[in-house]
Amino acid sequence: MSQDTLFDKVWDLHKVSSLPGGSDQIFIGLHLIHEVTSPQAFGALKEKNLKVKFPQNTVATVDHIVPTDNQSRPFKDNLAEQMIETLEKNCLENKIRFFNIGSGNQGIVHVVAPELGLTQPGMTIACGDSHTSTHGAFGSIAFGIGTSQVRDVLATQTIAMNKLKVRQIWCENKLSHGVFAKDLVLHIINALGVKAGVGFAYEFAGPAINALSMEERMTICNMSIEGGARCGYINPDEKTFDYIKNKLCAPKNENWDKALLWWESLKSDENSIYDDVIKFDASKVEPTVTWGITPGQSVGINQQIPLIEELPPNDQFVAEEAYKYMGFKPGQLIKNTPIDVCFIGSCTNGRISDLRIAAKVLKDKKVSKQIKAFAVPGSEKVANKAKQEGLDKIFKDSGFEWREPGCSMCLAMNSDKLIGNQVSASSSNRNFKGRQGSPSGRTLLMSPAMVAAAAINGKVSDVREFIN
Amino acid sequence: MKSEFIPPIGKISQISGKCISLIGNDIDTDRIIPARFLKCVNFDSLGKSVFEDDRKTLKGSHPFDLKENQDSSILIVNSNFGCGSSREHAPQALIRWGIRAIIGESFAEIFYGNCIAIGIPCFTLPKKSILNIQKYSKSKNLFLEIDLKNSSAKSEHLNFNLEIKESSKNMFLSGEWDATSTLLQNSNLIEQKINDLPYTKFNKSNKLFETI
The missing domain is CATH 3.30.499.10 (Aconitase, domain 3)
Incomplete structure (x- = not known):
């Protein structure tokens, strides 16, 4: 305890x-x-x-x-x-x-x-x-x-x-x-x-x-x-x-x-006791993208979608379901996966710093022609700040739609929805089946910067090629 | 679909009914009740929309559409059932469809709490036992009588123990799963607590706890 x-x-x-x-x-x-x-x-x-x-x-x-x-x-x-x-x-x-x-x-x-x-x-x-x-x-x-x-x-x-x-x-x-x-x-x-x-x-x-x-x-x-x-x-x-x-x-x-x-005075004591401790090396993390139907099904941008036998037995069942739903092949590279819709927003990544980094990627670039892209600020305050900084203009000039604040296509309770089996690059938090409003819609979760990069190329891309 | 919905009330010590098996890990609450059905100010009409998108995709072969499952009330699921959104609409849709107890390998936490709060006991069993029950109920109807006090279930041919959190079990047996009245009993302690909290004091004269 x-x-x-x-x-x-x-x-x-x-x-x-x-x-x-x-x-x-x-x-x-x-x-x-x-x-x-x-x-x-x-x-x-x-x-x-x-x-x-x-x-x-x-x-x-x-x-x-x-x-x-x-x-x-x-x-x-x-x-x-x-x-x-x-x-x-x-x-x-x-x-x-x-x-x-x-x-x-x-x-x-x-x-x-x-x-x-x-x-x-x-x-x-x-x-x-x-x-x-x-x-x-x-x-x-x-x-x-x-x-x-x-x-x-x-x-x-x-x-x-x-x-x-x-x-x-x-x-x-x-x-x-x-x-x-x-x-x-x-x-x-x-x-x-x-x-x-x-x-x-x-x-x-x-x-x-x-x-x-x-x-x-x-x-x-x-x-x-x-x-x-x-x-x-x-x-x-x-x-x-x-x-x-x-x-x-x-x-x-x-x-x-x-x-x-x-x-x-409020912090865990130096000698406090935990029920469990797990360590990660943050320097080893790559830009990460989900390929499946749970937020746990993700790979680094340069990795392949895992083969069934590479996964622990308990994860294989959901992986089979995910390959089928997403229409992806095990072993396929996640990079260059074609995208239909790009969404920047949500309680996960709809804050001013998220819009700033996406704008940095989008500046003087154009969203790929076949992409529908929209940015939804997390709040009226975020929207106002973004406008003060001219971020809304950068988004609009690139071909993004600039919207009013709300949860929007994170869960698609309003009219912002995927259609049919569209694939979205989304800065939100859930890639569940049907989450973004279409029962067969597909969601790839990633950082807002990665969404911006995907919008420009029309496919999943490594944002490190866009920012120096 | 059952005709009229009568919510559970008071002490819950026994549940008996036919099992319906739903196979899959990590079945999230968006799948149990898609977000578009959350556009409502009460839960009344949710029962018919449970698993709407999954059912449409399977065109009649989803367990919740099969004729033999229509009078089932004990749901058998696999691991991490009810993950994702905190929407209570998910268990509310299940209970209105007719589910009165769930047995699974594991449950997501908020979903589990929501089930307890509306009177659906959730039991756990090891993976192997769940698979066995699902296999058994696939070939023939499985009627279970669940006894909460002894955490056990029996049918004509089976007899097994179920696991349930002690605190949840006690709440069902005493009828305190509907927590409001229990919580209200400590009114004085609550008043004392709010006054004692450091942040109540230093936020008193700013806009945080402003009364309108």
Whole structure:
């Protein structure tokens, strides 16, 4: 059992009681909600005649269903309109702060909370969305919950949960040039498997992690869930504090000093005990691309799609399914795979640094003719910053469409979808069958820089040939 | 498809029903219920759309479409079932189709928690046992009587033990799987906790915990 890790400390701090069944009752410091997984929770509260206990600890935005082409109201899609209206009504009735479209602060919930300074070290954060693990980048313990648990948080600000084990993922050395956080996390998930993290919190640590910016750390923690870990985190440091300072909801003046004093004490002890430790050499990671139907099925850009006999017996079944669905041959090179659609965005890679690196690749270049390419900023703040920097112009000049903020084609709940068996190069997080809106659509996950390179060449390419 | 949906309520100690076997590892919640069906403000109509895209692809030969499985209620799955998105719509679709218990090699964590929260016990068995059950139920109907207290299952010809987390088992036996009322009992402790947290104090006068 782990001891004295950041996870243990934050868990113990938030433990309200031991429940009769054997799980713990955990206080949730920050609860984030959106339009898809909250309406049924508010409905259940009403049914039980309960009120929202601490409305000030819940914050809402709208992201999954928003159109990215025309956001004027009412939305063209009646069901989407009904969902946003329901959220507006629930927030108003329950006095919950709601960052709506046009507020300047709307966007993907996991992009918005950090950029507003809502996400802080040492907090517990929950949201009805599996990528809540993103917030662990700040040294908070953050996890996705289902709608029944959203109801529980609204009603009690607590949930019933079994304590997780802690696995430290130590990343030695540094990522090499042209290799990004997305490549590292895809590499880790490939090595450990998509279910290795079940029952664990992942602590990402080591020189390679310390060297990452806050946005890159968010990409790493965001994908923890794709490795099966409900929660991933990084011990906070100067970069964390610098990022939060002066954000809208960050502590100010003497409160900042108090916060800093506490935050600086928040980290895993040097002699803390982990349930497991796994080491990686970050310098060995190549630009990485998925070839299959789980985020664990990936290879380096210069590698071949594995042969069935090269895979562990337990992975062979899904690999067979993946070859068939993707229409790829075992042993085939991933490089030069033709692409139809390029998508840059999502809670994994829809932040300003993601747009900057993609713009750097795209500058003075043109998107290949047969490609449909679009960029969806993660939030209104990201979009505004990108415009200030002229990034939107670079994208548009290259042939990319420049859209309004939202989750978009990461999960295709709005009208941004693949058609038929199109292949997408996507900076998002999931390559599941049908994930991007077409039941036979195919997704190749990669870093935003790699998506930009694929857009220019019309096929999977090594971004290192584009940037010096 | 069952006619009227009656949600489970209170203590759950026994589940009996016919098994339906679904083969495959890493079956994610996008496959259980594709995202377009999440455009709803209640769960009522999800049952008919469970595995929609997989079923369409298999044109009637998906286990959830086979005639002999229509009155099944115990789902037999392989490894890492329910991975991916946290959408509770996935178990809500399964329970509305008629699934009341799941037996598998392993489950993704958020999916597992969602199942417990809506009253679907999930049991685990070693890979080999799952494969045996799936093989057996392919050739003939397998009716199981699951006894939660003893974590066991029996049929006419089989008798075996099931594994379930002790905390989940206790919650079903006591009826506390619907956690809200249990959590509410500690109201005083919750009030104390929020006041004691360091960040409640230093965020008090800024915009984080602003009341509207």
